[in-house]
Amino acid sequence: MGGDFGPPVSVAASEIVLKNHPNLHLQLFGDEQQINPLINSFSDDLKSRVQIKATSEVVLMDDKPSTALRNKKDSSMRRALLSVRDGDTQACVSAGNTGALMALARFTLKMISGIDRPAIITAIPTSNGHTYMLDLGANVDCDADVLFQFGIMGSVLSSATDNLKQPKVGLLNIGEEEIKGNEPVKQAAQRLSECQHINYIGFIEGNDIFSGKCDVVVTDGFTGNNVLKASEGIVRLLAEKLRSVFERNWLNKLVGLLIKPILKSFKQEIDPDQYNGATLVGLKGIVVKSHGGASVKATVHAIEEAIIEVEKNVPQRIAKEVEQFVNSRT
Amino acid sequence: MGGDFGPPVSVAASEIVLKNHPNLHLQLFGDEQQINPLINSFSDDLKSRVQIKATSEVVLMDDKPSTALRNKKDSSMRRALLSVRDGDTQACVSAGNTGALMALARFTLKMISGIDRPAIITAIPTSNGHTYMLDLGANVDCDADVLFQFGIMGSVLSSATDNLKQPKVGLLNIGEEEIKGNEPVKQAAQRLSECQHINYIGFIEGNDIFSGKCDVVVTDGFTGNNVLKASEGIVRLLAEKLRSVFERNWLNKLVGLLIKPILKSFKQEIDPDQYNGATLVGLKGIVVKSHGGASVKATVHAIEEAIIEVEKNVPQRIAKEVEQFVNSRT
Structure with missing residues (x-):
């Protein structure tokens, strides 16, 4: 504990x-x-x-x-x-x-057969619900094979926990055109688009992570970690600036008091507690990482995430998907 | 035009x-x-x-x-x-x-002698002003040399435009400990810390970009581009959610009307127009990229950025700094 x-x-x-x-x-x-x-x-x-x-x-x-x-x-x-x-x-x-x-x-x-490295995946809010993003920091260098495996694992997790038949999988890149990106990303795009087990929708850009364009965002752990933490950073900055505006003078302070209940319901919508619980996928068992500073409510969410994954047999499903894919190639 | x-x-x-x-x-x-x-x-x-x-x-x-x-x-x-x-x-x-x-x-x-590749750099808001981040997408693969050169160029630009004697330069990574990160980042950290021309403060994490911890954030173009666009994406998501809360019922709508002037002053504080104008550094001349969809106000800002860089001789200063550094090594 x-x-x-x-x-x-x-x-x-x-x-x-x-x-x-x-x-x-x-x-x-x-x-x-x-x-x-x-x-x-x-x-x-x-x-x-x-x-x-x-x-x-x-x-x-x-x-x-x-x-x-x-x-x-x-x-x-x-x-x-x-x-x-x-x-x-x-x-x-x-x-x-x-x-x-x-x-x-x-x-x-141990790792699921056919998966090289574990990845960290979590749900993040979008305008129409949430999307799963991986990897969030377990792997700083990712070749095309590893990115491709992230695509499979993310697709299975999203399908299992959100009951989606064909989760839309996007690959994070610095542009939507085919010529953009580094070699691993270009090659992974090729492999994802050839795989019939994955509903691959192509490259997405950073701003699309939160737009709800896809159900799974695939990226390397260096980028994913920095994107996620930067997003937390800018939310904190905005909250700080908003607070300071409502403290500027007595009139603003008064209005601030009046709209407190409204801001509270706004806060609940983007409450990070409900997104606590990142899964270590690719392993033969279920492991959920709760945030070090998680509250009781956030910890509840992490445990609930683990329960859903048990009920949905996530590791077994990933293993089956990988096996099917490997068989279809040989 | x-x-x-x-x-x-x-x-x-x-x-x-x-x-x-x-x-x-x-x-x-x-x-x-x-x-x-x-x-x-x-x-x-x-x-x-x-x-x-x-x-x-x-x-x-x-x-x-x-x-x-x-x-x-x-x-x-x-x-x-x-x-x-x-x-x-x-x-x-x-x-x-x-x-x-x-x-x-x-x-x-042409490139300044000693600089391998141009980088895109822009100012982004922080809690105590702004910070310069580079590269934002010109270079998807960056080795330690290139990251190190970004450090020099960012430091010179920040020093020149913000009149800082020793801008604090941070290197984006997925943790603050020395063992974290990929090889180029680790080696660049080593080089930056050995260089007496740069006030290198060490690794920073994604959330620190907006905290005002440093004046210059160095990263590769793949990460920088995705971090910047993801930040824009989450700001848009928050604005959307905030708007929907104020449209939920007639009472909220009424309160929304009342606080419009306050929200307007909040918007001005984080107005992206004032950050328009990304510089292509590393060239022998000054080139400023304005956003494709820039407003008149935003375009004014981009031109003003170019004027400051002319007044401060930014390319010449970068050339001098690189030359000094090269001489000190030989």
């Missing part, structure tokens, strides 16, 4: 999710002495569906992946992933160190 | 800039029959400072750079660049096809 706030937030979120899902069982990995008092207030039914798994080590936010792999054999992160590998649980949700989670997940759960 | 709106916008902007700068002379390249009637209403003083240069060809927005280079020898774009090369003018401002402008500028003006 990592993240910036540790067990208090994770346990509070667990209680809500257990109430929402009467058949759900949770294993909580971490410091027993911290977790135990927090679940004391749970109802008997909820208590009967929670198991505390005491662990003696913690992967710190600044630990190198290699440290987490080699030196912390009893970390809560590792133990939670092993429980997925061993079939004791069906998914792992963690708010811990992303690099360590990625390395440990790859080591314990 | 290209762009989406052609001479009407460019000529109206020219009139304003000529009034603002009593010593300014402008040459307008394009269709004489379109431009002539538009300057008829100019005062005698302004008329005396405008020269129409009739050209017979136009680079279209979807012309390939090679077409502009080889087949359109009398295009307004090419002729305007040649006038800079021949010393008839000190800067070229164009709202035309970016790829063609880049190719023609490189061909006519």
Whole structure:
């Protein structure tokens, strides 16, 4: 139970999710002495569906992946992933160190056959709902094969979680014309357009990510990470500027008070909490990364994301899709 | 005189800039029959400072750079660049096809010695003013040398136009730790930190672009282009959502009317017009690219940007800085 706030937030979120899902069982990995008092207030039914798994080590936010792999054999992160590998649980949700989670997940759960590298994927808001974007930072260098695999995985995830028959897959580029882009992007476009399993709609530009033009945005981890963080940055800047306008003089302050309920409903529409929970796709098991600073509500969303992926058998579906595609080529 | 709106916008902007700068002379390249009637209403003083240069060809927005280079020898774009090369003018401002402008500028003006490739740089808003970001799409693949040169050019432009002694230069990456990023980024970081001519502050992440942490953001053209366009996309999405909240019911509509003046002053703060005018740096002359759909106000800003760069001798300063740096290494 990592993240910036540790067990208090994770346990509070667990209680809500257990109430929402009467058949759900949770294993909580971490410091027993911290977790135990927090679940004391749970109802008997909820208590009967929670198991505390005491662990003696913690992967710190600044630990190198290699440290987490080699030196912390009893970390809560590792133990939670092993429980997925061993079939004791069906998914792992963690708010811990992303690099360590990625390395440990790859080591314990292994990659789906035909997928070279795991990717981080999450839903982001668009004008007509949301779109899935990957990769968000797991892979800084991506060749055409890897980008193509991102296309398959994104398509499967979007199809499974949003019940879409043929999710529209776009490839991020600096223009829509065929001649634009670097070599990996051009080659990946070629492969995506030849693949009958993917509803590939072509290149999209940065501004189209949020326009709802496609259901899946494929890009390398360097670009995806910077685009996502820059978007967060400009939202923060706009909120700051808007706040300062409403604090400029007493009249604006008064109007600001009046429109507070309206701005609140605006905030809810773009509430980042509802987009918390990034999936590490390409692994043989389900791993969802919650934001380090996630609130209770945001953590609930990350756990719910994991539940949906369990219900929809996402890793199995990806494996099947890759296998079909490989067979169709040979 | 290209762009989406052609001479009407460019000529109206020219009139304003000529009034603002009593010593300014402008040459307008394009269709004489379109431009002539538009300057008829100019005062005698302004008329005396405008020269129409009739050209017979136009680079279209979807012309390939090679077409502009080889087949359109009398295009307004090419002729305007040649006038800079021949010393008839000190800067070229164009709202035309970016790829063609880049190719023609490189061909006519040539690169500054020691700079491999031109880059596109523009100012973007931050919480405490603005920051310059480059490259924005001229170079999709950038090695460490090219990224390092971007650092020098960005630093010189920021120093010259904002009168900063030591602009803070940051390198965009997916984390602040040294181990993060791809090879070109890691090597460029090494070179930037060793260079005493640059106030290099280290890696910055996407969210820091808009926080005002640095005066210059260095990145490759693929990432920069996507980050910039994605930022435009999310601003559009937020504006859309905000508008829909104020249209939800009659009460919200009424409040919306009341706060219109406040929202207007908010809009002015983030008005993209004031950031119009991206510079093609690295060339031996000054070339400013105005947005294709720029308004009169935005076009004025692009021309003003070119004037500042003439006054501050930006290309000469970059050349001097590169020369000093090369000498200090040999």
